[in-house]
Structures are given as structure tokens and as C-alpha cells.
Amino acid sequence: MSEQQQYIIGVDAGGTYTDAVIMDAATGQVVASAKRPTTHYNLSEGICAVLGAVMTESQVPPQAVSVTSVSTTLATNALVEGKGAEVGLFIIGFNQRLEVPAVAARFIPGGHTIKGEEVEPLGVNFVLDALQELHGQVDAWAVCGSMAFMNPAHELVTAKAIQIAGKVPVFCSHEASMRAGMKERATTACLNAQLLPVMSDFLDGIERALKSLNITGTVYVVRGDARAMPMAEALRQAASTVASGPAATALFGSHQSQMQGADIQDALILDVGGTTTDITLIRSGKPVIDAAGMTIGKWETHVEAVEMFTVGVGGDSFVRPAKDGTFTLGPSRVLPLCMARNLPAPEKWLGHDLNARCILPAPALTQDDIASDDILRHLAEHGPATPEQLMRSLKLAEITVEQRLVKLARKQKVTETGFTPTDALHVLNLLHLGDAEAATAAAALLGAPRKQDAHAFAQSVLADAERIIEETVLRHVTRREVGGGLAAFLANRDRQSLITVDVSLNVPMIGIGAAARLLLPGVARRLRTTITFPERHEVGNALGAALMARPLLRDKGNNA
Structure with missing residues (x-):
């Protein structure tokens, strides 16, 4: 140096x-x-x-x-939110159905042996037909060929055909995995393809x-x-x-x-973000690495990573109220009401189900964007609206509106706002980043069917967030230590009517993130462990x- x-x-x-x-x-x-x-x-x-x-x-x-x-x-x-690119998959030389994270999959003749020798020529005409059939329906392509880790020639030719046909991103399995396991390699390729636009x-x-x-x-x-x-x-x-x-x-x-x-050689590290809470483990002062390949949701991959568990609950998780007064929390993220600008007062739109969130046009919309989409045009002309208001004004079916909003949100053309734990923290005067009055008005509206005032509803939201994080910690640790059968039972121990089970976590917790100090102390108390919040x-x-x-x-x- x-x-x-x-x-x-x-x-x-x-x-x-x-x-x-x-x-x-x-x-x-x-x-x-x-x-x-x-x-x-x-x-x-x-x-x-x-x-x-x-x-x-x-x-x-x-x-x-x-x-x-x-x-x-x-x-x-x-x-976690299901907002990656929509991926099409080419499977070369493996004519069996694979459950993978792709919206469309096509079998292509070809493939190689374990020695890298060609089994049969690549069916280039099949590739071209599929590209024409699915043109405009996928955002990215993944390619996975039989034994491509021994000879990637067919994957490379297929990728070149995709690039010649258009500007759609493409990812080949051999770029990420040199191990056997067709399903895991295909999944890894699909996830990479899903994330290409995000990472770009x-x-x-x-x-x-x-x-x-x-x-x-x-x-x-x-x-x-x-x-x-x-x-x-x-x-x-x-x-x-x-x-x-x-x-x-x-x-x-x-x-x-x-x-x-x-003092702390083994610990659970909990990072409470806006969208997720990520849980990782350190042993003997070092991160624990899952060399076999991480599991992302239900998808098994060949991606080496720290041993982790992620749950879709964070400061900005969407509180989705139902007509009967119940609500669910996450995994989708919305802009907290207290942080939204130019939003109508909650009493003018906030309700349950399709009226639980409000759609705002993104700040960077162009005139071409507005002219090409009737939802964007409606938002530009009439201001923010709920999905139900969009359905009625544009005479569209619910599924159509929801599917189109997902695509518009993925392309950053709209912003969705709703009640979140961040709003609940503002209601309880524990956080001071945005408009506490708007958050309090919203909490009063959502709490009314439950016969709760704004403060009681906010406390219910935070209690649910703590419960989900606690259950996730228990599932992760129990599955790791003794297997999956006991994990679900312990995570839901408070719901058993005939038996009481006390659980203690034998490692301390370390909290990370702006909301950690506000959400994690209660989790630590229930798990009978300590938690620290370092500088x-x-x-x-x-x-x-x-x-x-x-x-x-x-x-x-x-x-x-």
C-alpha cells in the first residue's frame, strides 16, 4: 500500500x-x-x-x-416479491418436464454425453419457431443443455440465435454451474435470467x-x-x-x-430491511457457507452462498386488510403512506382488498409512456387511484388490472402505496421520517372494523411483524438442527390447545437495519435470548x- x-x-x-x-x-x-x-x-x-x-x-x-x-x-x-423478469427456458436434449421458475419452457433436440460428445444435432429450427411464437411474451431467456458443463456448444449456439433474433437478454447454465443436476442447473439459469434486468x-x-x-x-x-x-x-x-x-x-x-x-463466537444475525428480514448464522466468528447450493424459496440451485433464510417482512411490507377486519402482512412491499407525496387523504380511498393500496404514476413517466398505456393515461389525467377505481373507470377485469400493474411496477412506471409497519411506527411516535398524521388517519380507518383505535391497530401490525420474524427464526434454526418435522410445530407452538412448549434460543442475536431496534427486542424476549445493536x-x-x-x-x- x-x-x-x-x-x-x-x-x-x-x-x-x-x-x-x-x-x-x-x-x-x-x-x-x-x-x-x-x-x-x-x-x-x-x-x-x-x-x-x-x-x-x-x-x-x-x-x-x-x-x-x-x-x-x-x-x-x-x-421474494415475484418481480423479476418473465423468463422463457430452452431445454436441450432432456425431454422431461421440469418445475422451474419460468413462464414458458420449450424442449429442443440436441445435447451431449458425459464425455462431451454430441448426442444429436441441435434443433435450430425448433429454437427459431419458439422465438417467433413467444416474441414479446418473455423478458429474458435461459438455456440449459444436457451435459452442457462438459460441452457448452449447443447452449452457445442457442444463445447466439436468441441474440440475433432480438435484444432479449439470455443466460446459459454453463456460465453458472459446472455440476450435474439438470433441474438445479435449469433453475440456476432461470434465476440468473430473471435477475439480468435488475442487476443491469x-x-x-x-x-x-x-x-x-x-x-x-x-x-x-x-x-x-x-x-x-x-x-x-x-x-x-x-x-x-x-x-x-x-x-x-x-x-x-x-x-x-x-x-x-x-463473548460472541456463534450468533444469529438479523437484518430488518424495508422488504425482507434476512437471517444468517456465524459460527466460530465466521459466516456459514452452504456449499451445496442455496435454496431460494422453493427453488434449489447450484449457487454457493451464506447459509440464510429470508422472510418477506420488513418495514415497508404491505398490510393487506380484508373485509372482515383481518389482515395479512407481506411479502410484497409498498411505499408507506407516511412517505408518499401528492396522495389523497386516506379517507378518500383507503379500504379493504382492492382499495387497500393506491397507485401513483412514477415521477419519470414520459409522454410516450402515457400515450401507450390507458392505466398510465388515467393516472396522469386523474391522479392516484386504487386498483378497484381503475377497474371501474377503465372497465377492466380484476385479473387484467392486477397483471398489468405487476408489469408496470416491474418496469418502474407506477408506485404502489399502502399501510405498512413503517406507518405503524409513526402512529406510535417511534419513528419520525414522514407524515405521522396520514399514517394515523389510515390506522384509524383500518382499525375500525376490528373495533380498534389507531394506536391499537398499529400495535397489532407490529405484533404480527414480530410474530412472523420469530416463527422464521425458529423454523430456520430447528430445521437446521433437528430437521423439518419439528420446525413447523415449534414455530406454531402458541396455537396448540393441549400442550405448552417453552423454547429458548441458545445463541445471541445481532440486529442490523434501521428498523431492527424497534422490531427485534420483542422477538429476542420471546426466544429468551439476548440481542445487541452494534455501532x-x-x-x-x-x-x-x-x-x-x-x-x-x-x-x-x-x-x-
Whole structure:
């Protein structure tokens, strides 16, 4: 390392906030940190804002930043919320049905033997027919050929045909997996294809933000297995970033255990974000890696990653009320009512089911966008509306409206807002980031069918969030220790009428995230364990990303 002082920037882009820290590379001392809203319609805007904040506070010159290290939960969120790209799959040389995360799959003759020898020629005409049939119906393609890890020729030819036919992104299984297992390889390819647009937008946003601030130097992305990869590789290995945020969580927790010596060598690290709560484990002060391949929801993959469990509950999880006064929480995320601008008063629209959320046009809509879509045109002319109002005004079926809103949200053309735990925290005067009056008015409306006032309803929402997080912790730990049969029983122990079971967690918990201090103490009490909130825990993932880069910079200096 040169004598000139060097700095590392750590960035974590989440579904709700983008965090950043700037660290002295030699000492590991954080000199500035910041948190800014994630701007989904233009990711570089939010990234630029948070980077600008830490650069201004620290007064570090841009040329002194040697490394920028980034983690993100955008990929995780896209899969949890079902908002990744719609993928078509070509299966080469394997004529059996596979349950994979694709909206369409087509069998193509071809494939290779275990020695890499061609079984039969590739059916290129089948590829061309399928491309014509599904033109405009898929956002990305995945390709998985029999024994492609021994000879990827048929995958490469198919990918080339897709690229010639149009500009739709394509991902081949051999790029991510060199192991046997057709279903797992196909799933891994599909997930990578799903995430290509998400990661492309994210990496473009990082690149534009750094360029605008004249920050040069190496850029790394945190892989799900807690290792670093160059930014260019992240686009081709998008599925490796699914656990990027949890990996940064584990790195932060590992650092805390090392700082505290023998006090905390094993711990559960809980990161409460806006969209999800991610749970990771450290053993003997180090992240636990699942070398067999991570499971994402119900999908088994060949992606190595930290051992993790993710549940779709966070600060911005959608509270979905029903007509009878009950409600469900998550996994979809909406903009909290207290954070929305130009929104009608809750009493003018908020209700149950299809009137539980309001749709706003995205800030960056163009005239072409508005002219090409009647939903966007209605929002531009008449202002925000609920799905039910859109159905009635445009005379559309419910399923049509919902499907179109999913696509518009995926393309960042609309923003959905509704009541969330973040609103509940504002009602209870525990958080002061937005409009508490709007949140309180909404809570009063939603609590009325339950004969609850605004405060009681807000407490019910937070209690449900704590319950879901607690059950997830129990399921994860129990499944890991003794198998799945007991996991469901223990997670639902309070609902048993004939037996009482007391459960204690034998490892401490470490909380990360802005909402962690507000949601996790109750979980720790019920699980009879301790929880700590280390310094800078609000930006823990950004700090974890920066910590990952320290040895890389040190090794680079030693090799110079």
C-alpha cells in the first residue's frame, strides 16, 4: 500500500434505502455514513445522493477512494416479491418436464454425453419457431443443455440465435454451474435470467453515480458466498448476488464477533430491511457457507452462498386488510403512506382488498409512456387511484388490472402505496421520517372494523411483524438442527390447545437495519435470548461490504 491515505466506500442498495459508509483502509475506522431512499425509477439518483452525502461529510477527495464495494438486496427482493423478469427456458436434449421458475419452457433436440460428445444435432429450427411464437411474451431467456458443463456448444449456439433474433437478454447454465443436476442447473439459469434486468439497472446506477462524483478505483460486488467479484462479472453471475445483502450482513456480524472476542463466537444475525428480514448464522466468528447450493424459496440451485433464510417482512411490507377486519402482512412491499407525496387523504380511498393500496404514476413517466398505456393515461389525467377505481373507470377485469400493474411496477412506471409497519411506527411516535398524521388517519380507518383505535391497530401490525420474524427464526434454526418435522410445530407452538412448549434460543442475536431496534427486542424476549445493536448497525450491510474489501486492498498493496 502506498504512503498516501486510502479509503474504501461500502454501499448497500436495498428495496427501501441505499446506505453508504466511507472507511479508512488502514485502520478500518468509519469516517462517515449516510442513508438515503432507494430511487427505483432511477437507481443512480439515490446512489449518487448517498455517496455525495458521505463524501461531503468526510471531506475525503475522490481520488483517495481506492475501492468501492457494493452489496444489494434488490435481487433477493425481486424474487421474494415475484418481480423479476418473465423468463422463457430452452431445454436441450432432456425431454422431461421440469418445475422451474419460468413462464414458458420449450424442449429442443440436441445435447451431449458425459464425455462431451454430441448426442444429436441441435434443433435450430425448433429454437427459431419458439422465438417467433413467444416474441414479446418473455423478458429474458435461459438455456440449459444436457451435459452442457462438459460441452457448452449447443447452449452457445442457442444463445447466439436468441441474440440475433432480438435484444432479449439470455443466460446459459454453463456460465453458472459446472455440476450435474439438470433441474438445479435449469433453475440456476432461470434465476440468473430473471435477475439480468435488475442487476443491469443496479450496476448502471453504480457506474453513473461514481462517474458523476469523479470516484475511480476498483469496484467490487459482494457475492452471496461472502467473496468479492468484479462489477463486470456480477451481470453474468446475477444469481450469485441473490444473497449479496445477507452475505454483507454475515460479514458485519463476523466482524462484531471478532471485536468482542470470545463473548460472541456463534450468533444469529438479523437484518430488518424495508422488504425482507434476512437471517444468517456465524459460527466460530465466521459466516456459514452452504456449499451445496442455496435454496431460494422453493427453488434449489447450484449457487454457493451464506447459509440464510429470508422472510418477506420488513418495514415497508404491505398490510393487506380484508373485509372482515383481518389482515395479512407481506411479502410484497409498498411505499408507506407516511412517505408518499401528492396522495389523497386516506379517507378518500383507503379500504379493504382492492382499495387497500393506491397507485401513483412514477415521477419519470414520459409522454410516450402515457400515450401507450390507458392505466398510465388515467393516472396522469386523474391522479392516484386504487386498483378497484381503475377497474371501474377503465372497465377492466380484476385479473387484467392486477397483471398489468405487476408489469408496470416491474418496469418502474407506477408506485404502489399502502399501510405498512413503517406507518405503524409513526402512529406510535417511534419513528419520525414522514407524515405521522396520514399514517394515523389510515390506522384509524383500518382499525375500525376490528373495533380498534389507531394506536391499537398499529400495535397489532407490529405484533404480527414480530410474530412472523420469530416463527422464521425458529423454523430456520430447528430445521437446521433437528430437521423439518419439528420446525413447523415449534414455530406454531402458541396455537396448540393441549400442550405448552417453552423454547429458548441458545445463541445471541445481532440486529442490523434501521428498523431492527424497534422490531427485534420483542422477538429476542420471546426466544429468551439476548440481542445487541452494534455501532453503525443502521448501515450494517454497507459496513459489511466495506469490510470485505479491506483485505483485498491490503493484498493488492503487498503485491505491488
